[in-house]
Amino acid sequence: xxxxxxxxxxxxxxxxxxxxxxxxxxxxxxxxxxxxxxxxxxxxxxxxxxxxxxxxxxxxxxxxxxxxxxxxxxxxxxxxxxxxxxxxxxxxxxxxxxxxxxxxxxxxxxxxxxxxxxxxxxxxxxxxxxxxxxxxxxxxxxxxxxxxxxxxxxxxxxxxxxxxxxxxxxxxxxxxxxxxxxxxxxxxxxxxxxxxxxxxxxxxxxxxxxxxxxxxxxxxxxxxxxxxxxxxxxxxxxxxxxxxxxxxxxxxxxxxxxxxxx
Numbered sequence: 484x485x486x487x488x489x490x491x492x493x494x495x496x497x498x499x500x501x502x503x504x505x506x507x508x509x510x511x512x513x514x515x516x517x518x519x520x521x522x523x524x525x526x527x528x529x530x531x532x533x534x535x536x537x538x539x540x541x542x543x544x545x546x547x548x549x550x551x552x553x554x555x556x557x558x559x560x561x562x563x564x565x566x567x568x569x570x571x572x573x574x575x576x577x578x579x580x581x582x583x584x585x586x587x588x589x590x591x592x593x594x595x596x597x598x599x600x601x602x603x604x605x606x607x608x609x610x611x612x613x614x615x616x617x618x619x620x621x622x623x624x625x626x627x628x629x630x631x632x633x634x635x636x637x638x639x640x641x642x643x644x645x646x647x648x649x650x651x652x653x654x655x656x657x658x659x660x661x662x663x664x665x666x667x668x669x670x671x672x673x674x675x676x677x678x679x680x681x682x683x684x685x686x687x688x689x690x691x692x693x694x695x696x697x698x699x700x701x702x703x704x705x706x707x708x709x710x711x712x713x714x715x716x717x718x719x720x721x722x723x724x725x726x727x728x729x730x731x732x733x734x735x736x737x738x739x740x741x742x743x744x745x
Contacts, residue, residue, distance in 0.1 A: 484521050484621055485644075487531060489631040497530040499567070504538045504556045506666030506702050509609055515563040517614035521621060532566035535559055537592075541703045542575040548706035549573040553588060557595040562605035568592060576703070616678055620644070623677040642675030648695070659690055662698045666705070 487498045500522055502515050515533060522531050537556035543549045550573055560568040572580040572588040580588070623643045627634040638644045642655040649656065657674030670678070671690055 484518060484525065484617070485624055485631065485635065487522065487529070488525060488621075488625075489635065491526060491529050492631055496528070498526070499534045500531055501534050501536060502563075502565075503536040504559055505668055506538075506662055506705075507668070508555060508559055510611070510613070510667050511559055512563055512605070513608040513611060513613050514617075515559075515565070516608040517617050519564070520614055521617060525621070533563065534567045534569065535563065535565040536569040537571040538702055539571075541700050542571060543703045543706040544576045545707050546573045547711050548703065548709070549575060550591060551709060551711070552702065552706045553592055554595040557592040558599045561596050561599040568596070619677050643677060645674045645676060661690060661694075662701055666701060 484500070487500055490498055500518055502511070502518060505511050505514075515535070518533065535556060537553055543552055549571070553571055553573075556570070557568060559565075570585070570588040570592045572584045574580050574584055620643070624631070624634055624638045627637050627643075635644070639653055639655070642657055645655045645658040647658045647660040655674060657672065658676060659671040661669050661671040663669060670676075
């Protein structure tokens with residue numbers, strides 16, 4: 484939101500608001516709804532739209548897992564009313580995809596999105612306080628001054644904007660986040676952020692390196708261990724659980740996905 488406001492001040496009149504898929508769909512829907520609300524309030528004279536990015540962390544290592552996660556991203560894009568989806572491929576965990584693999588991912592996501600659209604309107608997003616927290620962060624920056632090219636820098640210096648686990652030298656590094664067992668993201672330590680809540684999960688103030696490693700791999704484990712959904716099983720074949728260094732698996736699975744999409 485702050486990035487969009489900055490570009491608006493620089494004269495842009497059409498912007499995209501990016502949101503990266505996280506580990507819990509209900510929380511994602513609430514976050515995107517919050518983003519839409521703030522955009523409606525703060526960008527009245529700007530043409531804006533939401534773009535969902537398929538998960539950008541450690542990706543599943545099996546075709547079933549990767550395509551299951553991509554399918555969930557496609558459903559998230561539809562249910563949240565996003566204008567675009569940036570897809571990931573079945574080889575994301577291992578290498579840069581080929582053109583054909585990118586095409587397969589696009590066509591598969593399109594097929595899942597079409598199924599989601601036929602399912603009818605999505606239920607309203609829940610309200611666990613994401614909008615309130617987001618508004619507090621945005622307001623704290625805007626209160627520092629009207630020129631965002633200066634106030635954004637000041638906000639980072641004061642820790643009013645502080646990214647958990649970010650190693651950039653300008654980042655204060657005082658905040659920590661935590662995933663619960665359902666993949667919901669919470670603050671473990673809010674540092675100097677202008678937020679009322681300090682600790683949302685009991686014991687999360689003692690996050691070890693092993694805890695961080697577990698959280699980083701949560702999504703990959705979840706989707707690699709999940710049984711094939713009705714969508715992916717219809718789209719694939721018996722090779723879905725092969726890990727992708729066995730390159731024949733992706734070739735066979737691509738043919739299965741292409742048959743399903745047609």
